Amino acid sequence: MGYGVSPEDLPVPGRDTFFWLGEINKASAVINSDEGLLDRAAAIRIASGLQKLLDSANEPNAPRPSLVITFEPLLIQAAGVEATLLHAGRSSQDMLTTVSTMVLRDAVLKLASQLHDTTRRLVDMAETHATTLVPNYTNGVAAQPNSYGHYLLGHVAGLHRDAERLRQCYTRLDRCAMGTTVLNGTSWPLNRERMAQYLGFAKVVDNAYDAAQISAAEMPVELGAIASQVALHAGAYIQDVMAQYSQPKPWILLREGGDNTYVSSAMPQKRNPGLLNNTRAEASRVVTLGVGRAIQGHNLPPGMVDAKGLADNLAVLNGATQVLRDWQRILDALVIDGKRSLKELDLDWTASQELADVLMREHNVPFRVGHHFASEVVRYAKAEDLCPSEFPFAEASRIFADTLKHTNLENGGFRFLGEDEFREALDPAGIVNRRATSGGPQPKEMERMIGGSKKILEDLEVWIQERRAHIEDSLHGLDVAFKLLLEV
Incomplete structure (x- = not known):
């Protein structure tokens, strides 16, 4: 405190x-x-x-x-x-509220800058891995093949929203409390607008009671929520990478050495992902601190200082900045084996939904019928220990015919896929490239989304530079005016 x-x-x-x-x-x-x-x-x-x-x-x-x-x-x-x-007309209430706001204002800009850098690294990696095929997961189970670049752009979209929240919060934070005194102003006709300008604020807090009693207790909660969301995004990505470390041959892992990994004191084969573990632990700490802002400010009358502790509030923002910095280190240390990820895709049936989609799209087979057929293919394959690339076409044809009988559609005139169609439907690259909806992993959409993300990041960088320049210019103007008093 x-x-x-x-x-x-x-x-x-x-x-x-x-x-x-x-x-x-x-x-x-x-x-x-x-x-x-x-x-x-x-x-x-x-x-x-x-x-x-x-x-x-x-x-x-x-x-x-x-x-x-x-x-x-x-x-x-x-x-x-x-x-x-x-x-004259001042109080610890408006002065310390203003001081805290100015320190937190700098911290928000520092967080925004690191958010920009980490997001930019993700975008660059997405561009590099636009055609790298990997399994994606839902409910902890392999779900569908995807481009790793497309997966990364999903995380980028979340970080763009974090940046948007941060900018909106900064607008609410960038208000000067000076001149509000304790809670209802003063009889001294202070020029609040000039004070705000000299201290680098965009505006004054309009209501004197709001300044130190409401807004000062509210802003830490909002900042804590934003920092927590950043940490949640980082944690989700880290856990996806960590899941691969339980595999005997991961397709994604950290480059060994340095601060990335460390050896076990007892088991020679182990290379523990220290950087992942430490970053996840820091992300959890940030969530704890972020939620703590609301808990500490809960159920209090206005005017209490419980949630206003500058060190605590700053720790939330600094922690989120560190998480993003370490996330960027993780990205720099990743080794992605595209050949190994293709083998992993062929070990499971993540392409099975495409069988149902192709049957419906090309042969008008009702989706649920195609879904039942694909499910039976997977059931047979697992019983016989068959990979998608090994599945016998003749067996697929038999299962399709049995499915039509089971659904009383054997006389419906539905035709099965040709062998080339069947193989293509199970090809992860074909699945990704055939996606036709906006926001998908197909090359044209990837190019569009990467370009859009770069533009968003350019705008964010300009915004950060403008805010910092405004503060520096304002303080320089104050120094010039103050020196005039010293030089008399």
Whole structure:
């Protein structure tokens, strides 16, 4: 609980709570002097003392307090008690809410940047593996053959939504509470808009009660939910890869060595996927922290600080950023054996639905009849230990005829597939390439979706750069205005 943050946890080095309290005080000196709320001569003296305090805080082991009530005594030592004239119309409520928001704002942009990089890596891999055929799974069981690139683009779509949520959340976060004082403003005619501009905000929080009492407790819950969703996406991907590690000959695994894998202390044959395990554990921690934001803020009256702890809220965002960073490391370390995945496809009957589809599409056989036929083919194949590539065409013809009899359709004029049609229906490459619906793995759709994802990522990168530039430009403008007080 509280507003202190370890230096290594800061999203932007040096921008701790003390730094932002200093920026707020600099802005108060400039604005209140310009607006006639603070005598110009006093503002100059206070500015000099404030700068002295800020400079001294950069010395090794110098105190950098994270609370208004511990910052102010140091300011009084440096500038005299008249420095408390800066506190006109201010409170720890609006000041610390603003400080927390500015730190979290930086953390959101850092998370967005890593989200961009990890998603871009997935898109690049999808392009590389657009024609790599692998089994996909539903309910934990091999379901259908698919392009690995298409599978990756499914994960990309989820991360695009995470980025969309993050951008929408940033819009709600990017509001300045300064000037709302405790909960209903002040009799001092503070220029809230100028304060927001100097601190890099897009707007002010409109309602003074909302600023520190409602929004400040609400935003951590929203950020926790977004971070949890990122972690869930990462965990789902990791578990899919982990499933292969239980196989004697996986078609996908981590390149050995480094931090990717480690050996067993007892079993020489084992190469444990440490990177996968560690990333999944971190993802679980993020979900725990994310859900914890709602639990900690639940069933409290407005004005309580339980869910406002900056270190806790920052840990959620930093954790999600680390999960994405490690996910990217996993992608860089993957070895995908396309030949082995084809063999795995031929060990199971993931192509069986295509038999029913082709019979209906090409020969008007009712789908449920074709489905029953395909099910009987699979039943026979498993009993005889036959792979799809080995299945006798004559036996398939017999099963089709028996199926028609079973469904009283033997005189319905339904014709079975030719042998070439039968073999093609069981070919994973043919299945993927024959997909005709939008959003499928066929080459034309893959090209379209990859291009669309690249455009989304370009837009995200521009958005991040613009937000960061706005903050930097605003702080630079504040520095310029503050130096005018120092140079008098």
